Amino acid sequence: MQNPNKPLLSVRNLKTSFFQDEGVTKAVDGASFDVFPGKTLGIVGESGCGKSVTAQSILRIVDPPGRIVEGEIVLTRKDGTEADLVKLNPNSREIRQIRGGDIGLIFQEPMTSFSPVHTVGAQLTEAVMLHNAVDKKEARRRGIEALRSVGIPKPERRIDEYSFELSGGLRQRAMIAVALSCDPRLLIADEPTTALDVTTQAQILDLLRKLQQDRAMAIMLITHNLGVVAEMADDVVVMYLGRVVEEGKVDDIFHDAKHPYTKALLQSIPSVDSVPRMKLPTISGSIPHPFNRPTGCPFHPRCASFMPGRCDTAAPPLLPAGPGRKVSCFLYE
Amino acid sequence: MSVTNAGPGKSVLLEVKGLKKYFPIRRGLLQKTVGRVKAVDDVSFVLNRGETLSLVGESGCGKTTTSRCVLRAIKPTAGQVLLSDNGEMVDVATVSKSRLRALRRQMQMIFQDPFSSLNPRMTVFDIVGEPLLVHGVGNVEERKDRVVELLRLVGLRSEYMRRYPHAFSGGQRQRIGIARALALNPRLVVADEPVSALDVSVQAQILNLLLDLQERLGLTYLFVAHDLSVVKHISERVAVMYVGRIVETAPTEALFESPKHPYTEALLSAVPKPDPRLRSDRIVLQGEVADPANTPPGCHFHPRCQYARDICREKAPVLEEIAPNHFVSCHRARELTLRGVAHH
Numbered sequence: 001m002q003n004p005n006k007p008l009l010s011v012r013n014l015k016t017s018f019f020q021d022e023g024v025t026k027a028v029d030g031a032s033f034d035v036f037p038g039k040t041l042g043i044v045g046e047s048g049c050g051k052s053v054t055a056q057s058i059l060r061i062v063d064p065p066g067r068i069v070e071g072e073i074v075l076t077r078k079d080g081t082e083a084d085l086v087k088l089n090p091n092s093r094e095i096r097q098i099r100g101g102d103i104g105l106i107f108q109e110p111m112t113s114f115s116p117v118h119t120v121g122a123q124l125t126e127a128v129m130l131h132n133a134v135d136k137k138e139a140r141r142r143g144i145e146a147l148r149s150v151g152i153p154k155p156e157r158r159i160d161e162y163s164f165e166l167s168g169g170l171r172q173r174a175m176i177a178v179a180l181s182c183d184p185r186l187l188i189a190d191e192p193t194t195a196l197d198v199t200t201q202a203q204i205l206d207l208l209r210k211l212q213q214d215r216a217m218a219i220m221l222i223t224h225n226l227g228v229v230a231e232m233a234d235d236v237v238v239m240y241l242g243r244v245v246e247e248g249k250v251d252d253i254f255h256d257a258k259h260p261y262t263k264a265l266l267q268s269i270p271s272v273d274s275v276p277r278m279k280l281p282t283i284s285g286s287i288p289h290p291f292n293r294p295t296g297c298p299f300h301p302r303c304a305s306f307m308p309g310r311c312d313t314a315a316p317p318l319l320p321a322g323p324g325r326k327v328s329c330f331l332y333e
Numbered sequence: 334m335s336v337t338n339a340g341p342g343k344s345v346l347l348e349v350k351g352l353k354k355y356f357p358i359r360r361g362l363l364q365k366t367v368g369r370v371k372a373v374d375d376v377s378f379v380l381n382r383g384e385t386l387s388l389v390g391e392s393g394c395g396k397t398t399t400s401r402c403v404l405r406a407i408k409p410t411a412g413q414v415l416l417s418d419n420g421e422m423v424d425v426a427t428v429s430k431s432r433l434r435a436l437r438r439q440m441q442m443i444f445q446d447p448f449s450s451l452n453p454r455m456t457v458f459d460i461v462g463e464p465l466l467v468h469g470v471g472n473v474e475e476r477k478d479r480v481v482e483l484l485r486l487v488g489l490r491s492e493y494m495r496r497y498p499h500a501f502s503g504g505q506r507q508r509i510g511i512a513r514a515l516a517l518n519p520r521l522v523v524a525d526e527p528v529s530a531l532d533v534s535v536q537a538q539i540l541n542l543l544l545d546l547q548e549r550l551g552l553t554y555l556f557v558a559h560d561l562s563v564v565k566h567i568s569e570r571v572a573v574m575y576v577g578r579i580v581e582t583a584p585t586e587a588l589f590e591s592p593k594h595p596y597t598e599a600l601l602s603a604v605p606k607p608d609p610r611l612r613s614d615r616i617v618l619q620g621e622v623a624d625p626a627n628t629p630p631g632c633h634f635h636p637r638c639q640y641a642r643d644i645c646r647e648k649a650p651v652l653e654e655i656a657p658n659h660f661v662s663c664h665r666a667r668e669l670t671l672r673g674v675a676h677h
Binding site for chain 1: 342385391392464473502503504505533534535536538540543544547559560561562563565566567568585586589599601602603604605606607608609610612615617618621622628673675
């Protein structure tokens with residue numbers, strides 16, 4: 001049995017940049033966090049905060065001109081050995097075993113994640129056969145089983161259909177079936193419900209929770225939706241412009257946020273249980289363009305607690321702020 | 334002149350009666366019509382001056398088609414869209430082309446995607462001033478003054494007038510889209526998912542702006558959205574749609590606190606609340622939204638409804654006023670006690 005206090009995945013000071021003619025975009029600028037076995041880590045942030053590039057870095061699928069500049073991504077593999085994914089060649093046999101084998105991945109858009117010219121079954125059995133020494137017949141049997149386990153009705157028939165024949169909800173279920181077909185211990189879910197309707201979203205979140213319980217699998221849930229994070233996560237990492245601004249237990253983040261960005265974000269979201277037609281507190285300005293990265297703390301131009309001469313000159317480090325809490329803000333030094 | 338369902342002191346700006354929009358399904362070499370998608374199937378509602386009504390529902394429920402029919406961006410199959418024009422109710426659905434052109438000055442649209450709804454080759458001045466040009470309002474100088482005024486109104490600096498859309502963030506682009514919609518001083522603004530493409534921290538800015546503009550200019554909004562929390566923030570009344578029909582309509586507070594239709598209840602329960610202490614026993618609806626080309630008999634919602642009885646499978650319910658201004662289309666509305674969201 002795995003030690004629950006030892007991280008399954010440990011990301012340290014990860015920096016991923018995109019080197020373009022117009023300049024360098026620091027998509028991830030020193031992110032650190034841990035994912036524990038059987039737990040859900042929510043990574044929350046708005047567009048450009050680096051949450052998706054973080055996931056791509058972990059799987060080593062960052063497209064050029066992007067590359068990992070610095071940092072460590074240590075994964076405890078199924079056989080108990082540790083691997084630093086940053087050091088692996090992105091085409092090596094080992095990383096290909098990890099993708100799909102140790103780490104499963106589901107994307108936001110289930111339509112574009114499937115090939116339209118292959119059946120769902122062909123794509124599912126391909127994954128099974130790649131990671132297990134089984135024949136076609138056995139792979140198909142496991143494929144049908146996988147579809148059944150994610151609640152797809154009549155899996156014997158559905159397995160021979162194409163992805164465009166499935167509805168959005170079923171397609172996302174099929175995507176989850178592919179990701180889980182080789183029993184990964186970590187599932188990275190990048191905006192898994194963003195393209196779905198709210199009642200379908202509830203079904204998929206329910207399914208993820210059930211599958212996690214059955215398999216004691218860790219989930220890294222990447223989303224911009226604070227409601228989804230509040231429903232699903234055990235621990236939360238809040239990112240802004242490539243940096244982790246705050247991390248902690250889900251209850252601490254939502255009821256005792258420390259970083260001015262987290263606080264402002266929580267106040268500014270409309271909620272179904274607030275008073276109708278009330279003006280919302282807002283965060284001034286908008287997310288800066290990646291080429292116009294502010295100096296010092298990236299949030300300082302929009303921050304209500306901005307301290308001139310301090311926040312605009314140096315970036316605050318991510319420091320402990322109570323049990324299980326970390327915050328990157330000069331207010332808490 | 335017809336003034337129906339208007340409360341005391343309110344006047345009707347828009348009345349939609351029995352609106353239907355069916356799209357034919359064509360197959361084969363001769364493109365024979367083999368079926369019909371009932372995108373909007375007998376929708377009626379009233380919109381009072383200065384009010385905000387939201388149409389809410391999941392994809393394919395007909396909310397966008399309804400809003401397009403109101404503007405006659407598409408021609409409805411049946412039904413009336415009555416817009417008040419100098420005290421006279423004019424049917425937008427059947428009015429002549431020339432009259433429609435004049436009416437269009439009174440109804441404008443704000444689009445969902447601020448990235449694809451602005452022409453990248455036009456400057457902000459050209460974009461915001463285009464409606465003025467199309468309708469022949471003023472000369473160049475007057476148009477320029479009006480654009481400056483509009484940009485200020487939506488919180489943009491007038492120096493930005495000569496820039497192209499790519500120089501702006503999503504929130505700023507949406508402000509440009511709003512300025513364009515307001516150029517002709519419309520009375521009715523149809524906003525189709527105006528904040529769903531924006532970042533969370535920018536959504537609140539745009540919602541506040543829309544509330545502000547309504548107060549200052551006395552605008553009437555028909556708001557189309559799938560996000561119930563956004564809807565709650567902007568609307569006075571809400572109409573919930575399911576597979577082409579309105580299943581419930583009520584003042585915002587009443588709809589959220591004491592929903593009367595099982596679908597509304599499930600929808601409210603499905604919204605993830607941004608508070609981990611509220612992880613509730615959610616109602617997870619089984620199955621999928623019915624196919625509007627092949628709708629189930631009786632109540633469209635019965636295959637997914639946990640309260641369904643035999644009558645729901647046989648007879649389609651009609652909208653009934655169950656409390657003041659609270660209309661529900663459910664056979665069991667009076668006997669069921671449904672769960673809403675609590676106040677904090």
